[in-house]
Amino acid sequence: MSVNKRVETDSPELFIEEMEKIQGALPKRIDANPRNVEKGLAKLVLTLIELIRKLLEKQAMRRIDAGSLTEEEIERVGETLMKLENKMQELKGVFGLKDEELNINLGPFGDLM
Secondary structure: OOOOOOOOOOOHHHHHHHHHHHHHHOOOOOOOOHHHHHHHHHHHHHHHHHHHHHHHHHHHHHHHHHOOOOHHHHHHHHHHHHHHHHHHHHHHHHHOOOHHHOOOEOHHHOEOO
């Protein structure tokens, strides 16, 4: 498959500079070892779940502060978030992952979390 696309810009120097930054963030080669596939996929999925969990937690706190949740809803949200946290800890243990490993480097944009 060949892709021939042209990028037009008013500042080719800045474009080239940004592309070089992104290239530097990418690994030189992909470690496609069958033994690492499962752990790598688990790391990606758990990172995304952790990001969503943090967003849900922040939204819940905003709604609590705004007074838009009943006591029952607050209790239910708290219990759900605790269960999710416990399941995340369990899955990190199964795949041998640590909290600090659950992140994605976005190159020049920095880390996801």
